[in-house]
Amino acid sequence: MRSLSRHHVPLTAWAFTVLLSLPAVAADIRVIYPEFEPKIEGKEVDWIYGDYLMTNDKISLTIAAPIATRDANLTVREIGASILDLAVNDASNDQLSAYIPAALRYQFFDPAKVDVGREGDTVYWSCVSSNAVAGDGTEATVRYELADGDPYVSASISIRGDKAAKVEPRDMLRADRTFRLTEVDQLAVAQDTFFRSAIGFQSAKSDQPLRWKSKSSRSKELRYSKSQIDLSDDGIRWSVKIYPATSITDLRAVVASKVIPLRTIQVLTDAPVDDDQTTAFVRRATVQITAAGNDTAGNDAGDRESIQTDDEGVAKLRAPAGDYRVVVKAPGYETKEQSVSWGDEATTTILNLDGFSGFAAVATDGEGNRIPVKATIYAIGGDEENANNPDFGPDSTRTFVRNTVYAVSGSMLVPIAAGNYDVHFSHGPEFNSESRKIEIKPNQTETIDVQLLRVVDSSGWVSAELHSHSSPSGDNTSDQYGRVENLLCEHLEFAPCTEHARISSYVPHLRAMGMEDAMATCSGMEVTGRPLPVNHQNSFPLRHVPHTQNGGGPRADANPVVQIERIAMWDDGSDKVVQMNHPNLHQIYGDLDVDGKPDEGFRKMLKWTDVIEVHPLQTIFDDVALSPPNVREMRIPLFQWMQLLNQGYRIPGVINTDAHYNHHGSGWRRNWFASSTDDPAKISIDEMVRQAEAGHIIMSTGPYMTVKATSKSVDKVAIPGDDLIAKDGKVRVHVAVQCPNWLDVNRVQIVINGRLAETHNRTRKSHPDQFGESDSVMKFDSYFDLELDSDAHVIVATIGEGMTMEKVMGPSYGKRAPIAVSNPVFVDLDGNGFDHNHDELGLPLPKQVPHHHHHDHEHPHDHEH
Secondary structure: OOOOOOOOOOOOHHHHHHHOOOOOOOOEEEEOOOOOOOOOOOOOOOOOOEEEEEEEOOEEEEEEEOOOOOOOOOOOOOOOOOOOEEEEHHHHHOOEEEEEEHHEEEEOOOOHHHHEEEEEOOOEEEEEEOOOOOOOOOOOEEEEEEOOOOOEEEEEEEEOOHHHHHOOEEEEOOOOOOOOOEEEEEEEEEEEEEEEEEEEEEOOOOOOOEEEEEEOOOOOEEOOOOEEEEEEOOOEEEEEEEEEEEOOHHHHHHHHHOOOOEEEEEEEOOOOOOOOOOOOOOOOOEEEEEEOOOOOOOOOOHHHHHHHHEOOOOOEEOOOOEEEEEEOOOOOOOOHHHHHHHHOOEEEEEEOOOOEEEEEEEEEEOOOOEEEEEEEEOOOOOOOOOOOOOOOOOOOOOOOOOEEEOOOOOOOEEEEEOEEEEEEEEEOOOOEEEEEEEEEEOOOOEEEEEOOOOOOOOOOOEEEEOOOHHHHHOOOOHHHHHHHHHHHHHHOOOEEEEEOOOOOOOHHHHHOOOOOOEEEEEEEEEEOOOOOOOOOEEEEEOOOOOHHHHHHHHOOOHHHHHHHHHHHHHHHHHOEEEEOOOOOHHHHHHHOOOOOOOOOOOOHHHHHHHHOOOOOOOHHOOOOOHHHOOOHHOOOHHHHHHHHHHOOOOOEEOOOEEEEOOOOOOOOOOOEEEEEOOOOOHHHHHHHHHHHHOEEEEEEEEOEEEEEEEEEOOOEOOOOOOOOOOOOEEEEEEEEEEEHHHHHOOOEEEEOOOEEEEEEEEEEOOOOOEOOOOOOOOEEEEEEEEOOOOOEEEEEEEEEOOOHHHHHHHOOOOHHEEEEEEEEEEEOOOOOOOOOOOOOOOOOOOOOOOOOOOOOOOOOOOOOO
């Protein structure tokens, strides 16, 4: 059969007709296009239009189109001819990032070198490499074959050329985070017990075991021995069978025989039904299945071969007809053992667990309305590291994450082992939290009603998280649905979706939750290139084109200036926020190779930048110039941001979590944006863009602060980001800080032109009358009267020195101090426009010696893109 064209059109009409006329169970291969999309599901699905779908009645897989620009995500790149998605059809749950033939030693960039077709009962896909990375003159061909009824796909790699015999035979696997490598019988296996995935690799010479050799924490390598390769006059060849499975038990069955019925197991309970459930199912139960007379349950091998139910209590595996002993275990339930007999047909088995132990909780606001809630559960009497805390699942899952439960409906049913616990219920820093010490007794359900009062008045402002990630980004494996749960339960009111290297969307998840009105969102992305960390930029809103390369977004560029301009002008130059992420501003300003010698830097990037990430906030209280960091480690963005403000670059600051995992990932940093509405359902994305560009932003780890500046010269209240004329140099700044019952502050500081104003530093110790009591919401409410002798930008910072947020925000982020920092108010004394003072704050900026006609600061930031 002829190869497909460069434009990846479907198979020829003749071939397409032939494939359509084959029985439904026959193996099939097609190009993916909008009218023909794969049915593969799972957290790691990465196919786009133009890729290939290979399927039969047992399994499905997608093969990346061999073009130079085909990237699966940020870290799986130039991936043409690789398997991206792989799943068992009736238990579809793709967890594979990629199987990469020949371990990236060859580039498959030419679609004209693809050949697809059918030979007897087998369909095939093959491609010849475009280039050998080693430049050794060798050439590779990868060929995938799938036969009718086979539970595996065969991959064959042939290397030809004079130096082929010197090529080390190896493949690469990207199966990240919760996967572990193991070897079972003659197979190399990547197993993810929690996410119900096991991928087995068997040498075509099945009597020769395959072994792993890891290359890095992400990329795993399969190395083939001499006995597993075929030698010929013109090169070498190796072949491997790749089995998708739900567990090692499932994998062993299908390796033994390809005609094995699928068994569906659902674990139910008579426990109370959560409002989010229509059936009382047991999520994440461990199911051990042992053939009668083969007692491995309880030993190490038996534990390894267990399977786990999903969030609807379902587990699937293939097992031959026979009698089995099934043991089901789940925290908060009595262990159950049951005998089952399975015949030659596919079966569904219902197992029931009794003896529920745990708690049922409902969270409401002050008006009795249910609200999204996070419950963080600590074992009482555990060691300092809380080793006895419950562990519901890894930090990459959803809903039940480590010792935390996210309940977007406000209702949760939590199975938990008998014992004593301290449970903290929260809904972000505008709401009080409630803690409850509870004793869970066997076979009893503790009922908890919590009222989380919204005590902080944030009228006219909405909270925003502009930068977080989940599995589509490729550098993490977090469930994106779980990211949205995290955002909702932390009361983020505006959160664009900003995955690495891919425009994506939170809307499908919000819709599935019935929470579309609870959080405003839009599609965006983080374009991530090298050099790092300079070449990271967020942008939103962007037009999302699903199932296309990068979701329709721009590619990275090795030149950060080119990259950021490309982003700014994307979508026909539409108005958008372009955010510089966690930058080394010293490098950008004038030291591009960070060698300590001034050069041109990447300063032109600043022209296209709307906002800059400036965390960590606590550095605003440090005298950085006293102990400056090495230029290569110049990660003091807030200080450098204030230096840039003094040079005339009027770019607002923001902070974000950059969360990659779901255990307290989002929420511990946020921005408050000025907004014409407090209702997330009515938030205008266009307005959010304008407010960001205007710098109407307060940055915070929790405390809510308002800053209002006035003068006698104008009838105006200036908020952060605004200009204020004060011809007599006198400015009154009203600062109010509010906190719920789990946060506090004890210092408020005025910062003028980037320097701490000694006369405007107030602490609970020095000015006790201006700070509220520890149990009050208003922590500070007072005025600062400033007398300025020149134009100045004024920033306000507050902190709870020696304080933490630990119980609500978890053991990592919670150990940080509550802190808030405003964007500047720009005070203009003569009304002729703001003059920047060019103060470098004691740490010189890298500057080349200017020519006689050149002024170092002749290119201030221009918002006109």
